[in-house]
Amino acid sequence: MGGERKAYPLRVDPALWAAVERCAASDLRSVNAEVECLLREALKARGVKLEAPLQVRRGRPPQGQGDA
Secondary structure, eight states: TTTTOOOOOOOHHHHHHHHHHHHHHTTTTTHHHHHHHHHHHHHHHHHOOOOOOOOOOSOOOOTTTOOO
């Protein structure tokens, strides 16, 4: 996956979008992150295996691995 994201315009029923917004707010996520989470959960429920998502490390790099 390499950290790249695919942009895709999505047309959604307003009531469905409002429900996703409420779920995102209650989970303290952006709507985009909530949609990704819901898609991953739906695919997992169908038995579809995905590659592990790229984990973004935050904070300081371990000693000796930062910019010199």
